[in-house]
Amino acid sequence: MIQKTHTLPENSLLKEEDTPHHYIDTFQLLLLNTQKTSSVNEMLALFLASGPKWADRLMTLRNKVAGALGLKTSDTRQAAPTLQDIEKCQPGDRLGIFKMLARSPHEVVLGENDKHLDFKVSFLCTPTDQDKQSFSITTLVHFNNVMGRIYFLPVKPFHCRIILATLKKMESKFLS
Numbered sequence: 001m002i003q004k005t006h007t008l009p010e011n012s013l014l015k016e017e018d019t020p021h022h023y024i025d026t027f028q029l030l031l032l033n034t035q036k037t038s039s040v041n042e043m044l045a046l047f048l049a050s051g052p053k054w055a056d057r058l059m060t061l062r063n064k065v066a067g068a069l070g071l072k073t074s075d076t077r078q079a080a081p082t083l084q085d086i087e088k089c090q091p092g093d094r095l096g097i098f099k100m101l102a103r104s105p106h107e108v109v110l111g112e113n114d115k116h117l118d119f120k121v122s123f124l125c126t127p128t129d130q131d132k133q134s135f136s137i138t139t140l141v142h143f144n145n146v147m148g149r150i151y152f153l154p155v156k157p158f159h160c161r162i163i164l165a166t167l168k169k170m171e172s173k174f175l176s
Helices: 040-049 053-068 083-088 146-175
Strands: 002-005 023-032 098-104 107-113 117-129 132-143
Touching: 002 146, 023 146, 040 083, 040 107, 040 117, 040 132, 040 146, 117 146, 132 146
Parallel strands: none
Antiparallel strands: 002 023, 023 132, 098 107, 107 117, 117 132
8 A cells, every 4th residue: 555645754763854855745655464574675676676767768758858957967877786785775875866864773765956946765574563664755945046946846646656656566566
């Protein structure tokens, strides 16, 4: 079951943020009757490997437009980080196209700061009881100027669709 809210999970590292955010969303995948709980590293590796192919094409387009505007771009041709990449990654290191900002035993926070906006994405894995587990993805965005607000207008609906499509794909893997 997938739920969407506009609040931070109670036990998230993002609760410690002192920078105001202008946008927040949390998508939660509740896994029932799982044979075993998965670590945040395993869930993040699965998430990064489960994105829809059409999202890759959108990122290529985004990079062309962003590059022309002098914004940061990323190499979308590189493979998704593996479980081993995630396990050895520490705050300050790059994990694929993002920088790891923080980690705890149950959470990994990735993000990027640019001149138009700063964003953080939390991946939080919480066992709820013996046979249930929650995997939450929370996105915080802080606009640094009007360009950030303009940039995010067309990005926002695709951001939500990409997260939802990826979580649905993950959910189907757990159900099969």
